[in-house]
Amino acid sequence: MELGVVGKPNVGKSTFFAAATLAPVQIANYPFTTIDANRGVAYVRKRCPHLELGHPCKPKNAPCNGGTRLIPVELLDVAGLVPNAHEGRGLGNKFLDDLRQANAFVHVIDATGGTDFEGNPVALGTHDPLADVQFLEDELAHWIAGILSRNWDKEARRADLEEAPSEKIVTARLTGLGFTEMQVHSAVRDSPLDPKMARWTSDDLFRLARTLQRRGKPMILAANKADLASREALQSLSKATGYLMVPTSAEYELALRRAASAGLIDYAPGGSSFEIMRPEKLTAAQEKGLEKIRVFLQERGSTGVQACIEEAVFKLLDLIVVYPVEDEHHWTDKSGNVLPDAFLVPRGSTALDVAFKVHTDLGNHFIRAINARTKMVVGRDHPVQDGDVIKIVAKV
Numbered sequence: 036m037e038l039g040v041v042g043k044p045n046v047g048k049s050t051f052f053a054a055a056t057l058a059p060v061q062i063a064n065y066p067f068t069t070i071d072a073n074r075g076v077a078y079v080r081k082r083c084p085h086l087e088l089g090h091p092c093k094p095k096n097a098p099c100n101g102g103t104r105l106i107p108v109e110l111l112d113v114a115g116l117v118p119n120a121h122e123g124r125g126l127g128n129k130f131l132d133d134l135r136q137a138n139a140f141v142h143v144i145d146a147t148g149g150t151d152f153e154g155n156p157v158a159l160g161t162h163d164p165l166a167d168v169q170f171l172e173d174e175l176a177h178w179i180a181g182i183l184s185r186n187w188d189k190e191a192r193r194a195d196l197e198e199a200p201s202e203k204i205v206t207a208r209l210t211g212l213g214f215t216e217m218q219v220h221s222a223v224r225d226s227p228l229d230p231k232m233a234r235w236t237s238d239d240l241f242r243l244a245r246t247l248q249r250r251g252k253p254m255i256l257a258a259n260k261a262d263l264a265s266r267e268a269l270q271s272l273s274k275a276t277g278y279l280m281v282p283t284s285a286e287y288e289l290a291l292r293r294a295a296s297a298g299l300i301d302y303a304p305g306g307s308s309f310e311i312m313r314p315e316k317l318t319a320a321q322e323k324g325l326e327k328i329r330v331f332l333q334e335r336g337s338t339g340v341q342a343c344i345e346e347a348v349f350k351l352l353d354l355i356v357v358y359p360v361e362d363e364h365h366w367t368d369k370s371g372n373v374l375p376d377a378f379l380v381p382r383g384s385t386a387l388d389v390a391f392k393v394h395t396d397l398g399n400h401f402i403r404a405i406n407a408r409t410k411m412v413v414g415r416d417h418p419v420q421d422g423d424v425i426k427i428v429a430k431v
């Protein structure tokens with residue numbers, strides 16, 4: 036699972052990334068850190084099923100923080116995209132190529148309208164953030180269209196002669212961009228296209244690219260710098276975009292997580308409050324800064340950063356969490372670890388999909404699954420539910 040943090044320069048992408056990937060101190064020994072300069076691990080939260088068991092879990096891939104399971108999600112901080120990045124402007128193509136595997140994008144916009152297209156600061160309210168949404172969509176569609184149209188005419192003629200299905204040709208051309216075959220097939224099917232591929236115009240290819248981009252690389256908006264924007268302005272922006280949008284203050288979230296990891300405050304990311312632990316260690320400026328943040332949290336509920344990642348995962352991508360175990364009675368793996376793993380899978384995934392997610396062998400030798408809560412046996416095609424604890428029975 037990977038989310039690409041995208042947007043033009045100076046909107047707060049790196050601040051968002053730094054905040055989201057800074058682990059709370061309680062789990063600092065867990066690799067929720069930066070993998071390299073611009074790849075890091077954030078997480079989404081779920082109530083851990085160990086609370087039902089009455090004794091603690093022993094997690095391997097997703098730590099548990101007092102009953103809150105933290106399930107890792109990779110974040111990619113992409114350097115700012117400027118208009119015409121697809122033509123290579125501002126190292127555009129390299130950055131676009133970094134986004135190939137992203138399942139979805141968090142598009143960070145400056146909700147205050149205080150940054151122009153190139154990332155230069157301008158008077159607040161003088162740049163329309165909606166224009167950024169349009170521009171980014173266009174860049175992504177141009178990028179996909181560019182890959183799709185490379186030597187199109189030649190290949191299209193050959194494919195027409197061989198009567199190759201167009202979905203197959205398009206899928207092959209876009210390998211590595213992270214689209215599923217189903218997404219490509221449905222995009223081709225829903226586009227008004229000539230049966231002969233050689234007759235597809237560059238406009239046709241661009242429209243197809245746009246459909247693919249919207250379906251295969253969905254986007255949530257982080258309306259950032261919300262600390263400088265009024266609630267009313269944010270509400271009308273949200274209404275106008277037609278996208279899922281979460282107001283964020285990446286700057287406040289970063290300040291809180293840094294203060295928390297320094298032991299100055301007690302703060303759980305996503306929370307609506309914090310507690311000062313070491314008042315004697317705070318400078319006057321820090322104290323004043325924290326008070327401003329406290330007021331913001333009281334008014335808005337949270338900084339929005341954690342909420343934005345969770346909306347991307349649970350709403351935009353509609354993923355659910357399942358807990359595979361080997362012992363359906365004790366909810367353990369072979370070595371007795373309680374609820375060792377938590378996996379994100381698309382809603383509608385079957386027991387067999389979960390088996391493959393755990394291990395290819397388990398998928399290949401699948402016999403049946405057992406819902407560890409109800410002890411009911413379920414077949415391969417049974418769709419799993421959010422929070423299911425599930426045992427896979429396979430031929431050994």
Ligand SMILES: Nc1nc2c(ncn2[C@@H]2O[C@H](COP(=O)(O)OP(=O)(O)O)[C@@H](O)[C@H]2O)c(=O)[nH]1
Pocket residue numbers: 042043044045046047048049050051115259260261262263283284285286287
């Ligand atoms: N007021 C405010 N400033 C922010 C926020 N997030 C980032 N900034 C500031 O915006 C500028 C650009 O941030 P940066 O993360 O480098 O943007 P990037 O170029 O998109 O990666 C920096 O001066 C940040 O301190 C925020 O939530 N509120």
Ligand SMILES: [Mg+2]
Pocket residue numbers: 048049050113114115
């Ligand atoms: Mg940056």
